[in-house]
Each structure stands twice: as structure tokens, then as C-alpha cells.
């Protein structure tokens with residue numbers, strides 16, 4: 001990734017390789033990484049290159065006695081390079097400078113969160129890097145080879161997309177790009193039948209607001225001439241799906257549906273729409289963005 005880079009697909013942030021240029025000086029299950037998926041990242045040269053937040057992150061733990069280890073957890077569930085969607089935890093070690101890093105600090109995807117260094121027992125500037133799937137629970141596990149590692153760590157190539165990162169010496173690894181993400185949309189008109197339950201799971205944009213009936217329109221869900229959606233059960237959020245404190249809808253805002261399942265009450269083949277009730281009101285919505293549950 002480049003400094004400041006953002007990557008989001010279908011409202012879910014994609015985990016990016018945290019450096020602009022990446023070499024791997026010690027691979028997983030090698031040397032001091034025995035039995036783990038840890039890798040040592042180096043930048044363009046022997047100097048100190050920066051690492052950027054692979055997704056929006058919050059600092060959840062630090063260990064300044066052991067190489068300045070820092071644990072960052074994703075703010076929301078994110079997309080791993082193997083397609084899994086879950087919280088992610090990143091452990092970075094050896095930064096000599098802890099300025100701007102403390103538990104509770106949050107950084108947006110693409111913001112600098114670390115630098116190569118030699119803190120602890122490091123030979124030459126690098127970043128010891130591990131990624132785990134799921135929320136942070138504790139700092140270390142020790143495996144049967146005696147190696148301390150990030151709990152639930154996963155292979156880096158299964159976690160990080162390498163969009164816009166120049167890979168130096170590990171091009172034969174099975175890296176993935178976000179352009180290869182398959183967005184599954186098979187839950188459409190032909191799959192959802194009357195009586196089936198479904199949900200609209202993405203984040204949608206408010207295209208019109210009608211204050212007098214406390215309702216909104218979303219072209220993607222109901223088209224131009226379709227019924228308005230009662231605003232009341234809908235949840236205003238940001239583009240990443242994070243609920244906002246202010247719940248008053250304006251044109252251009254984002255919203256999501258509550259987690260309750262909707263029931264398909266009718267089908268219209270001509271418009272590929274399905275009928276459902278929202279807050280007591282009958283609505284025809286497009287089947288394509290719906291997901292059968």
C-alpha cells in the first residue's frame with residue numbers, strides 16, 4: 001500500500017500490506033519464527049521505511065520491554081486476502097520510536113503506525129509482523145518449539161492484499177490483489193421465494209428525504225418510482241457501516257438495515273423485485289442486493 005491509501009469493497013475494508021516496498025528478510029517457520037506465521041519485513045533498502053495502518057486500527061496493547069511490540073486491532077470486521085471477513089489484529093515489533101503510540105489511539109487506514117527499527121534483539125532494521133484473525137484477547141502464546149507468537153496468527157499472504165506494494169524477493173508467494181475479490185451476488189431474484197427470509201446487508205445511500213412522512217428513498221433498493229422506506233427502523237451510519245450518533249437522515253447520508261430478517265411476501269418478475277414489510281409498510285425492493293438468510 002501507499003501512504004494514505006484506502007481500500008474498501010462492498011462496505012468492508014480490505015487488509016493491505018502495510019509498506020510501500022516490501023522484502024521479507026526472515027520468512028514464517030524459519031529461524032526465530034519456528035512454528036509461526038511471523039515474517040520480518042524490510043523496506044526498499046537497509047534504512048528505516050514506514051509502515052501504514054493496513055485498515056482502520058486501534059492500539060490495544062504494547063510491550064516496551066520486548067522490542068517495543070505493539071498490537072493493533074481493526075475497528076470493524078475487515079476482509080482478509082483469502083476472503084474471510086472478521087476482526088484482525090496486527091503485531092509490529094522493533095520500532096525504536098514510540099511517539100504517537102499508546103493504548104486507545106486510533107489511526108485510519110493508510111496512516112503511519114510504525115517504522116522499521118532495531119528495538120529489542122533485532123539485527124538490522126526491520127519490522128517483525130504478524131496478523132491474527134478475530135478480536136484481540138491476549139498478547140502472546142508460546143508454541144511447542146518455544147517461540148512466542150501472536151495468538152491465532154495466520155499466513156501473511158492469506159491476510160494482506162498487495163495492491164500497490166512493490167514486492168522485492170517473495171514474488172513466488174501466493175499473494176492476492178483486491179481486483180481478484182469475487183463479490184457473490186447469487187442470492188438474487190431466482191433464489192428468494194415467497195416465505196423466505198432475507199436481509200439487505202450492505203451500506204446504502206440516502207437519495208431523497210421526505211420529512212412529512214419521516215421516510216427516505218434509495219434508488220439502489222427501490223428505484224426512482226418506488227415506495228419510500230420508513231426512516232424509523234433504518235440506522236444512519238458512515239460509509240464503513242459504523243453507526244453515527246446523529247440519526248437524522250439527510251440526502252447523501254449512508255444507512256443500513258437493522259439486523260432483523262425480512263420476509264419475502266411477493267415477487268415481481270418484470271422488475272426483479274421482492275415485497276417485504278418495513279415498520280408495517282409494504283415495500284417492493286430489488287432482489288439483487290438482498291441476501292437470503
Ligand SMILES: [Zn+2]
Pocket residue numbers: 026032033038039040127128129
Ligand atoms: Zn521476526
